[in-house]
Amino acid sequence: MSTQQPLLAVTGLGKSFGGLKAVSDVSFEVMPGEIFGIIGPNGAGKTTLFNCLSGLLPLSSGAVHLDGRRIDGMRPHDICRLGLARTFQIVRPFQGMSVLENVKVAAFGRHPASADAEHHAHLALRRIGMDHLADLDAERLSVAEMRRLEIARAIATEPRLLLLDEMLAGLTATEAAALCDQIRRINAEGVTILMVEHSVPIISQLCGNAIVLNFGEMLASGTTRAVLADARVQEAYLGSAVS
């Protein structure tokens, strides 16, 4: 593309559990400012890949660089501090905490004083349009609201790169559309986004570039349009009959 340095560079990433290769030889680059997609059927290794990138799992091989700095092998909280935040596919708020307190936990990373953290937690909630729910017990939220809370927590760490893990799965069409708008807005505010998604229409709507995983291997990478047109992708993921 350009001479610009990629924000995230993944080279030859592999992860095995015992003899089972969950992910092998995955390489891609995410440029600052883009929304990058990872597509793949269930069990393709998408979540494992995310766990490797965010430091929850050690890599078996390969390297991950964030803005030129090698981050694999670092602890998750250090990676978070360097500007990589993630959401979890299985959303679970911290129990016994209000929506605001949940986000405050994340905001404390950059704002050690309680009042500062609270202020920035409110800002994060406002960005995702749920500040009016701040004082609610987080466990009383609906599924769609919990997803947004998950994003609010992640952006409260003030990341440069945001990893979204299947944020739209199980939402109604309206909820999904609203969340897509919010993801776009966060991206427009300067946060680069790497998203795992099951649904092809959403990826093609949001992402300029994408890779496709199947059985832990990279089938294709490039612009989303080219990737989705790839014959192997059509066969493996969409089923061979899709035009």
Next chain:
Amino acid sequence: MLRRFLPALVPTLLAIAAFCASLSDPYFMEIFIMVGLIGTVAVAWNLMAGFTGLVSLGHSLFFGIGAYTVAYGQVGFGLGPLATWPIAALLALASALFIGLLCFRYGLRGYFFSIATLAFSEVAFLLVSATLWLGRSDGMMLPSSPDALRYLQFDHKWPYGLIIVGFLALTLFISQAVLTARPGYYWRALRDNEGAAEALGVPAMRYKLLVFALSAVVTAIGGAIFANTFAFVDPRSTLGVELSIQLLVFGIIGGLGLLWGPLLGAALLIPAGELLRNYLGSGFHGVNIVAYALLLIVLALLLPQGLGGVLAARLRRRAPEKPAADAKALAMEAAQ
């Protein structure tokens, strides 16, 4: 500001009132001393168990470190509390960091962490019980000294009660300050979901060590006060597993989710145990213990949230939103 420290202030005021009420009778003062001392240690224990999800079954180790540091410091070196209390705190800090590093480094969680802490305290119990210069299982007396004030030796029990009021107040206020600041949020996040917390920038290891260290130091100071108050330490009462279990029971009955829950548990169960001993203890041998156990079972069945949990829910009921939502859900169910 006042609102933030209310959970520390109210129990402190109640403790002062109880202290004043106990001044009339040395027997009451003795009960007040046990409630205040063990209750405060239980509060420190609960910072780990209730707020961070680290259930230690080996806190008697730190209590024993405090008690034996004071006893041996005086018997062996002629040191008074001014020297022995800080040494006790440092020794407890070092032990907590050592055990914590070992447990957390290898990812011990849940029951495994509890059993590991229990093992450490049992080893200490056996070692001390077999060590000649620590008095073996017979324990050690702290000899009375002509320089009474330097060794905190008083003719009456009430000055110890006063010290314990201070210990209780300090522990409650420090705990509440920490719980309402960053560490408290991080601890609760770690208790609930360590992976998610770490991904949100919570340094798990550092904050688990922090709560362990704080809890251990307070517990050791409690042990030190115990030694000075009773002028006697032995492995059974300061290092035994009974003490660790007591902390657990006070926490569960009082309410684990609350700063003052374990204190409430102690304030209820220690006098209850005394009452049962007085009224039933002279009869059939052991019947008071059976009654105490029954009391625990009934309380645990009736109040799964702990007594404090019920009280806190009562206080919160002023907010009308929750019952309204419940009523709505009921109405919808009825309509279907």
